[in-house]
Amino acid sequence: MTLHETLSDQLGKGTLDPRLSGIIKLAILAVGGQGGGVLTGWIEDVARSQGYAAQATSVAGVSQRTGATVYYVEMAPHRPGDPVPVFSLMPAPGDVDIMIAAEMMEAGRAIIRGFVTPDRTTLIASTHRALAVSEKMVPGDGIAPAEEVRAAAEIAARRFIAADFDALAVRNGSVISASLFGALAGSGVLPFPREAFEAAIRASGKGVEGSLRAFAAAFEVAANPAAEAVAAPPSRTATAVSGPARLMAQWNALAARVSALPEPAAEMAMPGLRKVVEFQDLAYGAEYLDRLATVQARDSAEKGWVLTREAAKYIANAMAYDDVIRVADLKTRARRFDRIRGEMRVKDGNLLHLTEFFHPRAEEIVGMFPARLGAKVEASPKWMARLTRWFDKGRRLRTDSLRAFLMLHVLGGLKGWRRRTLRHAQEQAHLARWLETALAEVPRNYDLAVELIRCRRLIKGYSDTHARGLSKFDRVIAATLMIAGRDDAADWCRRLREAALKDEEGKALDGAIQTIRSFA
Template sequence: MHGLLNAGWRATSIGLLGLSQRAGTVTYYCEAIPGQGKTPITSVFATPGDVDLLIGQELLELGRLVFGGFASSTCSIIGNSTRYLTTMEKMPAEGGIYDSSIIARAVAELAPGRHNVVDAQRLVLEAGLPALTSNALLLGAAIASPAFDLPREPFHEAIRESEVNVKASIAAFDIGYNRVKDGTLPRMMVEGQAPVDGAELARQRQGRLSENQRKDYDRLLSHAAVTYGPRMHLILAEALYRLMDYQDTQYAEDFLERVAKMAKQPGADANLVEAYAQHLSNWMTYEDGARVAQLKTRPERFERIKQEFGVTGDQRFVVTDYLVPDMEQILGGLPKPIANLAEKIGRMFKSDFDAMKFPIQVNTNGFWGYATMRGISMLKGVRRSSRRYGHEQILLARWEAAIVTNLKKSPQLGALAADAGRIVKGYGRVRTDALNDFWIFLDEGLPRIERLVQAGGSMDTLGSKALALLAKEAASAPMMRAFLDAEEQRIKPA
């Protein structure tokens, strides 16, 4: 708005309370007209079908505006295709991400030839600018668009007046402005989900491992490829990397031994083994304190933060992590005898011992903060003797027994028991709720599905729908029960 005022326009704006996963908590609406004539009467609310320019700092935010019907018949649309996932997209355990192509198609149909939806963050990073200057790039594109087509100088002045990252913001503004003017700014940079190449994935993952682990990774993956064929290559390439990065080579070998044992079970087909391997690798890399500390102190994390915020040269920056470990998470990382003793003593002095939490702030790239986190990450050396590890082994054995038991009844039931591993995700309370759903499915859901199939129901349909309900969000067992109740009423023999 300040740029428009500098350009001699009359302009008013208002921030409307709303949702924004990328840029704050308001949607800004601006009305402006050129010249210095009579004072215009402006509105503080956007009128559907009468907005001449839509700017979305994030793709889903742009989608809300597009589907809200605000655009006029000659509207120009400028948007950022970079995704910052919403809370509602992150909450489901799987399949919660909105399909970006729906928004892309709507924009192209609504404003043919008058839209630029680009990966603004990528464009500024490629120019050596901070990721957060992507807003300035979008502004430059908007000012050069048919909606305004104004000179850049008044907006340069507005950026200088803001006194916020002036040099980088002007450079980003000029990228958007110049590329609209010369016609080189892409109309659409919303890409679909490209198929993943297994060989390329393996090369990438191998490159992330230490020099000593790379040969072991290649050896294990090559042997597994011969044993299981190309169908399993993608899963195993990712699984072996995660397991070796999480613990060590022996841990990855333990994983392959469990997969081989399951594959030898009578009736175990490729679908069962594939599902079991994928979900087993996720389960075995559960997030404990050592893993969190390992991820928080990686050099590439600090480099990514520096790049995102445009930290250069000798500029000082501080990374503060906010952690809230509970008592179970703390004790779970300790050797079982020590954890049990600490728990026994703690219960003597604190009646709410189990509910205790410890909110902390750690300057992770400071000397003491980094040293503390690195020390915690070294607990992975005693992970196999920890109380949490022993507990997870018991749970895994129970899951494997359920797979074998159901496999003896039918290959389809066995495959469903294996695929149920996708329910187990998250940490803390979420993981506890997910595990409860998991056991309810194995102990109650599968027998009910078996009876429904005997009454004429479809194993694939019943199993996939029940699992989808549970995998979407933790603590969804009541939804699965309601679904099976309805199916029992529908399929009930006359």
Template sequence: MPSNQQPISLLLCALGGEGGGILTDWLVETARHAGYPAQATSIPGVAQRTGATTYYLEIFPVPTADLGGRRPVFGLNPLPGRLDALVSSELLETGRQITNGLASNAHTLVITSSARALTTGEKMVMGDGRRDNAELLSLVNTHSRARHVLDMAALTKQAGTVVSAVMLGAIAGSGLLPFARRDYEAVIGDGSGSAKASLRGFALAFDAVHAQRTQAAYIEQVLADEPADTAPQASLPEALRREFPLEVHGLMALGHARVCEYQNAAYGERYAERLRRVLAAEKTGDPQNLHGYRTTVEMARWIALWMAFDDIVLVADLKSRASRQARVRGEVKAGQDDLLRVYDHFKPGAPEFAAMLPERLAQRVLAWDRRRVATGKAPWALPLKIGTHSVLGMLALRGLAATKRLRPLGSRFQTEQALIDRWVDAVVRLSAMYAPLGHEVALCGRLIKGYGSTNERGKDNLLHIIDHLALPALDDPFTAEQRCKAVAAARQAALSDEAGKALDQALRQHGAPARPVKAQPIRWQHNPRLKVKAAARP
């Protein structure tokens, strides 16, 4: 045995509930089954998707029988830059460990999933807070001597198992450890249904990584390309394809299909008509097409999202679709002979009911609710528990979903259309005058997101930016470029701070008034402990 023989070191990263401890036990048992010394330690992580639990293994690459009674000395922690393998079930976790300096392009094989589970920090951002997958993959490519990237989430779902089995198959397929495939499979077992599912996941990952090893050119393709989208692609009607430039077709096809499904074909035509106005204005402001119809492309995205706003009709439709029922059965792994009960909880309030009523009736309902709140009561709401596995429950949801034909008569539908037209009018006027300013106002469509108070706040911010930063440029064309920068700064501020303090500061810096303060009711709560103390006094 060479005197400089070193253990093979692996760092395993798994999210909560993914079976990282099981994977560690499998690897240790595989080493013992194959006759090799091994040791494992773990470092607990945190919950709510703010980190991962890591497991550190060292495996001596010489069989115990050949050591002559000697025992190798293992380490308890990975050494920065000396790690032999980094295995992770989530792409951002891979990036975190690399930034900790554990991996190096001289020693480390990186096995990672290309799938993402968004962190709490990513979800809290008002705009699109997702980390760029391309940057993470570039980080993997730079700080590894070799790498295997595969969609472990898709393989796990395909096999009907847990991701730890897929990770084990990827490690086995990489050839890093001196074990035969049968050693791994023997540890997993072959008797129970869960063992069979684990073996399926193991085999899928083993074959995927083995194929990457034998095809070096395919490795670069995996790193460069995101997982293929197997969803059916929307197609744009031929008449609209001839009318709109090629640059717009992709997003417009998705947007047109979405609004048609949301309401009807006439609603899809209304969507197309709004885009026609934007396209005509952009051609006026940018006759040489120096920017590739970028404003129309952005509006194709954000108009569709706003026009398909969330309401109780859409929620009922989504929750009662056959595809949703199939997905739920798949997630809980229910068989054909299994009984599955699904209960959906709803709590619509006065605004949700008023949204479906004509304007006059809606105002009466909202006024009644405001009077309740003014007297110290909580806003009215109707808690509902609907069993969507039952005939009555499904009929209730499908009946509510069928009322989408009446949606245009509701007060919210009319209000939303008026606000959309107000925004589109501003983009059209500004694009014809100064194309970059129109584009910045189009990007402000990102402010409209979520539901309830978040949605209302986004619309208020958008209209305030239009009225006080963008449209004043119409009266003073010499400041259009400055207005363009001001709108961009205000939009970024609104997306970075949900409370709106950053937006108010950006508005004041560019000579616009801060948003008006909205009145909020003060509710006094009785402390029951004070009554107990008073009763206990002599």
């Protein structure tokens, strides 16, 4: 069967848009590392192998996450001896037949730019998210809602094919370019047989087997829209605990205390107990449950144990703070190295060089001192300036080297020393003040007490991040107490917390506090 007979046959069956019998216009939006160039090359190769003339161009974005690279391919049937068509160099709004987006927000950008139209465009998009810098910078949840993009795509596109093609590729030992190529083939929008697409992958000669597996999986997803693109994640079950009999007996006693809590609180308290025990030891877990019992004693079933449930979460977070010891411990754990190897797809014959970046402040150094000595040093501007001069500089440690790894490993093993440090004393004192402030409001305004407990969400991270969060927390608490006697105090506390999470600089929080001062 000739090329034109194939086209006529597909047009007759209705599997090919009549517009695609002429010049086919295909655009790809992808960011660095997603293989957009490889995908474009495969599409060019398969088109030429099937008797088409093809041209591919690309225009890079401003940077990796502020602008995707636009890859553009035009192709048209071409008989030997006929004039070669003159192709365009860039896609034009309203003039794209096939749009491939390597990430969900890139699909949204394609729609906004007019590349996706309901009368002609087939949109193929991966539903996973590669967060933009603007999303990561927000102190709270800055992730843009992908559901809005999906809803817009259903309306904007002639046909919409969506699945988590990134996860599908990873499961098959490849990268997203292979799975998107499979989705393109499975969609049937191009008049080429599956074998031609697979031949293009084989001709590349790199990562062929993994690419073919990812291609085949994505092909089935696109060809059978009802099929699940990615299997549902396994349900989270409690991790079994094992250890010496003496320690297990202590753990079981703590677990029994959790089981005795009201069900809403127990559901949150068990992960909290695991977190603080892993952070320090079993005795620390007992302290956690003692604090939670203090909260429960002020709570009631009539209120649904909301206060105790929230306290179970945020007391655990407060007790498992990020100090130098914890950071060093996390960076030298075997499962972290395994995760990095998996993400980087390190094979047995590869060498992995891992560099850790450190920028300790004088406060982190003093925080490791004995509490009494540390307090004296922290109160001395001369000593703090000296420590800043010695330590406040960027450091790079190659933890694939024995010396750097052992240094962090030893530092991470100082859990027994932690209770004697200035940082631990400061954290315990701050935790006690926070709980006392919240519980004092229970008789007068239960909802306000709950919101004050939730304000602990503002404190997170390490070094400068922790300092900024702590400052915002203190300001929110102080502003809330200015209006604690009002009936709407709980609502204002929530607004202040949300304002604090809007931006790193705290400009929204400044505005909210000014509003409160205007009527307090």
